[in-house]
Amino acid sequence: MIAINFELCNGCGQCVSVCPHSALALEGNSPRPRLVAPERCMECGACGLNCPEFAITGNFGVACFACMTQEKLGGKSASGGCCGC
Amino acid sequence: MSYIFMKFLERKPEGYDAGLRRISGQDWGAIRARIIAEIKPGEKVLELGCGPGTLAIELDQKGAQVTALDRSRELLIFARGQAMEAGAAIGFRHLDLERLNELEGQWDWVIASLTFSELRPMVRKAVLIRARKLLRERGRILVVDEVVPENFLRKIRYHLVRSFLGLVTYFRTRKSTAPLEGFNQDLAGAGYQVLREEELSSGGLKLWIAQILPEAPLPEPGELKAGWGSGDWLDSFFLWLTSHLLKIPFLPGLYRIGNPGAESPLLTTANYRLTVNLVRKYLKGFNVWLLVNDTRGVNVWCSAGERNFSASEIAITLAASQADRLIQRRELILPKLCLNGVRLGEVKARSGFVARIGPVYAKDLPAYLSAGGELGAGMDRIRFNFQNRLWFGVPFAVFMSLITGVLALALPWLIRKDLPLWFGMTSLLIAATYTWLPTRRHLVKGLVLGAGMALAVALYQFSHQAVGWDLARNSILLIALGLFVTADFSGVTPVSNRTLVEKEFKAIYLTLIGLLLVYFVFPKIVEVFK
Numbered sequence: 001m002i003a004i005n006f007e008l009c010n011g012c013g014q015c016v017s018v019c020p021h022s023a024l025a026l027e028g029n030s031p032r033p034r035l036v037a038p039e040r041c042m043e044c045g046a047c048g049l050n051c052p053e054f055a056i057t058g059n060f061g062v063a064c065f066a067c068m069t070q071e072k073l074g075g076k077s078a079s080g081g082c083c084g085c
Numbered sequence: 086m087s088y089i090f091m092k093f094l095e096r097k098p099e100g101y102d103a104g105l106r107r108i109s110g111q112d113w114g115a116i117r118a119r120i121i122a123e124i125k126p127g128e129k130v131l132e133l134g135c136g137p138g139t140l141a142i143e144l145d146q147k148g149a150q151v152t153a154l155d156r157s158r159e160l161l162i163f164a165r166g167q168a169m170e171a172g173a174a175i176g177f178r179h180l181d182l183e184r185l186n187e188l189e190g191q192w193d194w195v196i197a198s199l200t201f202s203e204l205r206p207m208v209r210k211a212v213l214i215r216a217r218k219l220l221r222e223r224g225r226i227l228v229v230d231e232v233v234p235e236n237f238l239r240k241i242r243y244h245l246v247r248s249f250l251g252l253v254t255y256f257r258t259r260k261s262t263a264p265l266e267g268f269n270q271d272l273a274g275a276g277y278q279v280l281r282e283e284e285l286s287s288g289g290l291k292l293w294i295a296q297i298l299p300e301a302p303l304p305e306p307g308e309l310k311a312g313w314g315s316g317d318w319l320d321s322f323f324l325w326l327t328s329h330l331l332k333i334p335f336l337p338g339l340y341r342i343g344n345p346g347a348e349s350p351l352l353t354t355a356n357y358r359l360t361v362n363l364v365r366k367y368l369k370g371f372n373v374w375l376l377v378n379d380t381r382g383v384n385v386w387c388s389a390g391e392r393n394f395s396a397s398e399i400a401i402t403l404a405a406s407q408a409d410r411l412i413q414r415r416e417l418i419l420p421k422l423c424l425n426g427v428r429l430g431e432v433k434a435r436s437g438f439v440a441r442i443g444p445v446y447a448k449d450l451p452a453y454l455s456a457g458g459e460l461g462a463g464m465d466r467i468r469f470n471f472q473n474r475l476w477f478g479v480p481f482a483v484f485m486s487l488i489t490g491v492l493a494l495a496l497p498w499l500i501r502k503d504l505p506l507w508f509g510m511t512s513l514l515i516a517a518t519y520t521w522l523p524t525r526r527h528l529v530k531g532l533v534l535g536a537g538m539a540l541a542v543a544l545y546q547f548s549h550q551a552v553g554w555d556l557a558r559n560s561i562l563l564i565a566l567g568l569f570v571t572a573d574f575s576g577v578t579p580v581s582n583r584t585l586v587e588k589e590f591k592a593i594y595l596t597l598i599g600l601l602l603v604y605f606v607f608p609k610i611v612e613v614f615k
Contacts, residue, residue: 001584018424020445020467020579039525043582044390046424060425062390063586064576065527065593072590 002041002048002058006032009055015047088199088231088262088289098163101137105199112286116198116229117143119285123227123294124149124194131192131219133182133212134200138164138175144196145173152190156181183208183397185215186404186435192219198229202262207337207379209265210405213275217297225296226277231264234288243289268293276301304407306339309361312369317362324359325476329484329577333358334382339406343372347413350454352443353399354420355380355388363447371454374412378402386579389426396431396440403436418443418458421465467579469520477577478516482509485570507563511538511570519578527572527581528589528596535567554611558604565600568593 004015011031016024021040024033024047035041045060094104105113117140124130126148135141135153137160144151145168153175155161161177168175180188182204195216201209216226234240247264255261268291272279277295285292313321324333335356342365353376354364361377368375378398380388388394399417403409417438419427422445432440444453444464452461486509493500515534522530539560546556572593575581 014429017442017465018421018429020421020424020465022466040580041582042580043584044425049426049428050424050430052430059582059584059587061583062576063578063581063583065572065586065590066576068586068590 001038002035002043002056004033004035005055005057007055008053009033009051010053012052014050014052015056018046018050020044020046088202095136095157095160098137098160101160102139112290116285116290116292119283119292120196120198120227120229121147128193129191130194130196131190133185133195133197133216134203135164135177136160136199138167138177140196140198141175141177142168142171142173145175146171149194152176152178152192154178154180154182154185154188182212183401185212185219186400188219190219191221191224193221193224195220195224195226197227199231201228201265201268202231203260205379206263207405208401209268210271210275211401213271213277214301214404214407217276217301220297222299223296225280225294226272228268228293228295229285229290230268231262231289232268232291233264233266236288239288265291274302274304301407301410303410304339306341306374306406306411307336309340309342309365309375311342311365311371313362313366317366321359321362321366324362326480326483328359328384328480330480330487332382334379335361335377337377337379337402339402339408339411340375340377342368342375343370345372345374347411349373349412349414350418350458351376351408351412351414351416351438352418352450353378353402355383355385355394355423357382357384357388360384360447364450367447367450371451373454374408376402376406376408376417385420386422386425389423392426394423394426396428396435399427399432399438399440400435403438409437415439416441418453420447421445422467469578469580471517474516474519474578478513478574481516481574481577482512485509485512485573507566508570511566512574514538515567515571515574519574520580525581525585526589527575527586528568528592531568531571531593532564532596533567534571535564538567539563554607558607561600561604561607565597565604568600569597 009032011026013026013031013033015033016026021037021042023035023037023040025036026032027034042063043058043060045058048056048058048060094101102113120140121143124144124147128149130144130149130151132141132151132153135155138153141151141153141164153164155164156179158179161179165177168177182200204212220226234243251261269279272293272295276298278298279293279295281294283292335358337356349372351374352364354360356377356379364375376399378394379402380394380398383391383393385394415438417432417440419440419442421442424442427440429440432438441458442460444450444460445467449461449464453459453464486505489508490505493502493504511534518534519530522533524530542563543556543560575586
């Protein structure tokens with residue numbers, strides 16, 4: 001899941017426009033993003049990476065069973081592109 | 086001996102020079118002396134990839150003002166120590182050459198020994214282009230690096246030795262180097278005039294001295310055919326089937342599609358061959374530029390996840406291909422699925438091109454371009470409908486059955502001959518049914534799929550009068566298979582996420598181990614009861 005730090009957020013909406021699942025939406029008068037469809041979020045990290053205020057954090061990375069197995073066995077990081085996924 | 090071995094030497098800085106001396110057949114000191122002879126006291130020298138700093142110190146002792154870069158912090162610590170002992174005043178800086186554009190200053194010389202062979206061809210070009218800004222007018226570049234010897238016998242010996250050492254080196258260090266090929270063209274393309282070329286170390290090394298020309302020649306991008314012929318269909322079909330097995334790269338760089346001009350749109354993509362095929366398939370009738378990034382032969386989404394498709398990489402490709410000299414419109418259209426690796430704002434900061442978010446799928450490019458860069462409804466979202474699932478599922482099934490097929494061939498006494506078939510079939514089944522259950526949990530999905538298969542097989546076997554223990558035992562194996570394949574398929578889908586898989590990881594493995602234990606212990610239990 002992702003966490004949005006509203007003290008840092010400036011409401012620019014970049015996170016909403018980069019999300020490939022339209023899982024975020026801007027809400028309110030002074031607009032702030034909200035994860036409106038958490039069930040669609042795949043923690044790809046696009047919102048976190050593209051937030052100009054670094055206000056979004058999360059458990060970003062690949063959701064690959066084989067990668068995680070390798071990681072647990074060999075201590076290799078999953079972002080290293082261990083398998084073909 | 087091959088210089089690829091220096092990747093070993095870098096792990097122990099104090100042995101680096103002695104090691105290089107051995108590799109070069111005692112020539113290394115003489116080669117450094119050859120480099121130093123070119124530099125006059127008082128000249129400003131920028132050394133790219135200084136390693137343990139020996140050359141930088143010797144240059145300093147000759148009276149040059151040296152700035153030395155390296156990407157390894159360990160080597161820099163050692164180099165600083167060496168310089169301190171020698172009383173040399175060298176400006177060391179930690180910088181990866183992929184980010185050479187972050188450096189500012191003016192130098193008389195840029196020197197790189199055994200550095201370019203460590204860089205990817207695209208980065209070599211970018212470094213040469215970016216070094217232009219770091220050199221004063223009529224400044225020079227001096228490069229010493231590994232080349233393939235021209236002499237036929239030496240060439241054969243070279244390749245034999247190198248492939249062996251390369252393998253050993255890769256296993257130990259996970260790093261590799263490649264001898265320079267076509268470096269004269271690279272120099273000419275980046276606007277350098279070669280003043281001198283010398284063979285060193287009996288043909289295994291080469292030295293270039295080149296001077297910067299006022300203007301680099303205009304780049305000549307390659308052309309890509311828009312639309313597919315029958316050959317493209319065949320090629321793409323093969324690429325698709327093997328997409329989980331093979332990374333097949335396309336030559337990165339800037340390409341023309343149609344007849345683009347200075348104001349035409351600039352698209353960008355990854356250099357997996359199938360990705361490039363798909364992009365150009367839909368661009369018939371359009372005049373656009375296509376920037377193909379060196380994502381190591383991996384598609385947009387995965388390479389972005391692996392950080393190989395990044396703002397830095399885009400800036401490298403743009404610099405190397407000198408796109409800014411052909412394209413006035415400083416705008417770049419990104420495939421939306423690269424945004425987990427590409428920071429939009431960083432593209433502008435690194436390359437001067439403003440990044441725009443393009444559609445997720447290449448097939449939406451015509452509508453997007455025709456609308457003047459407006460994302461139409463649905464163009465900004467990943468879909469995972471039946472058709473999409475088969476698009477991922479079929480290659481996944483091919484991958485699964487090939488892996489188990491190889492295992493079955495290698496260990497025929499342990500693995501049943503029909504296992505690849507079962508794996509392939511299960512893969513197709515989970516791809517087809519993945520979203521049908523109203524749960525995201527792979528444990529549930531997998532068990533349901535496995536149970537379904539077990540039921541079907543049991544009914545079939547039952548109708549063929551095969552009742553009893555065997556039937557139950559097979560069912561257990563099928564459930565385990567369903568679970569394992571489902572868990573593996575999660576990495577292929579664009580709807581799973583890390584938290585979910587982490588949560589389930591242990592439960593899935595425990596269930597699998599439990600099922601397999603029962604499967605193997607089952608016959609023993611049966612015997613007891615009999």
